[in-house]
Amino acid sequence: MREDLRVALLAVAGLATLLAGAPAASAEEYRLRVASVHEQGFYAYLKPGELRDGVSGPGLDRLERSLDSRDFPSGALIGGRDPAPARESVARVWGGVPVRIEPAGESATHRWAELRWQGKPGERSVFVIDQTAGRPQDVVRVALRGTGPLRQYQVYEPPGAAARLAAVRMQLAFLWAAQERGDVWTKYVAPVLDLAHGIGVVVGANAGGLLADHVYLIVTHAERATTYEAVLAWRQSPDDRQAPSDNSRRLF
Numbered sequence: 001m002r003e004d005l006r007v008a009l010l011a012v013a014g015l016a017t018l019l020a021g022a023p024a025a026s027a028e029e030y031r032l033r034v035a036s037v038h039e040q041g042f043y044a045y046l047k048p049g050e051l052r053d054g055v056s057g058p059g060l061d062r063l064e065r066s067l068d069s070r071d072f073p074s075g076a077l078i079g080g081r082d083p084a085p086a087r088e089s090v091a092r093v094w095g096g097v098p099v100r101i102e103p104a105g106e107s108a109t110h111r112w113a114e115l116r117w118q119g120k121p122g123e124r125s126v127f128v129i130d131q132t133a134g135r136p137q138d139v140v141r142v143a144l145r146g147t148g149p150l151r152q153y154q155v156y157e158p159p160g161a162a163a164r165l166a167a168v169r170m171q172l173a174f175l176w177a178a179q180e181r182g183d184v185w186t187k188y189v190a191p192v193l194d195l196a197h198g199i200g201v202v203v204g205a206n207a208g209g210l211l212a213d214h215v216y217l218i219v220t221h222a223e224r225a226t227t228y229e230a231v232l233a234w235r236q237s238p239d240d241r242q243a244p245s246d247n248s249r250r251l252f
Contacts, residue, residue: 028118028224030228033227034230034231034232036081036232037078037234038078038234039141041072041233042076053153053154054151054166063150064229067112080131080134081234083113083115084130086128097119129232135236136212136235137210137234138234139215139234140154141153143233144167147198148197150231153167155203164193165194169202176204198226201232203215
């Protein structure tokens with residue numbers, strides 16, 4: 001009996017030593033670049049046919065280059081809409097892991113709001129834009145780049161569980177309720193969000209006409225260091241009828 005116990009203890013000790021010596025999954029550096037722009041400034045770069053869902057093309061390439069080089073006009077940018085990593089409890093319930101943002105380096109030579117972090121391949125990270133006040137309020141289109149070129153998508157409410165979209169629109173109050181229950185990702189978002197290219201967007205539609213949408217950016221970590229990009233095109237809400245305005249439903 002004692003001999004059997006001794007053999008078992010030696011086996012456990014050997015296994016522990018083997019596991020301790022096994023190399024851990026290496027971390028990679030990932031980057032997320034986000035730009036919030038006025039809708040018309042977004043359209044100004046697109047070529048015919050580039051408003052179809054999932055397409056790429058020279059107009060979108062030019063948009064990307066203009067943001068890379070600061071050629072994109074500052075007047076078409078929207079301030080105060082920078083992303084931040086979701087706090088741990090939110091990241092977990094959205095199917096992600098919490099991340100620690102690395103300090104910014106030298107002064108940016110581009111128009112993007114950029115975040116950098118270390119992560120493991122295969123994990124997901126969640127970033128949030130939750131600035132409620134200010135105009136414009138509605139996210140109507142996005143351009144996303146994960147694997148492959150920058151691609152354009154219209155933001156849709158999912159027509160059913162069978163459809164998968166890279167840019168999904170859901171009511172913000174509904175997302176908050178599901179988030180509190182703990183099933184927002186598993187029951188509602190994961191079945192409809194397309195992460196085939198490594199990045200997807202969920203827009204939380206705010207019920208108030210003067211309140212801005214919230215944006216959840218979900219990133220799946222690639223096998224090697226990757227820079228993800230998201231251009232968000234915002235439009236003034238049709239319920240915002242204060243004058244003066246170029247809105248077709250304005251009062252004056």
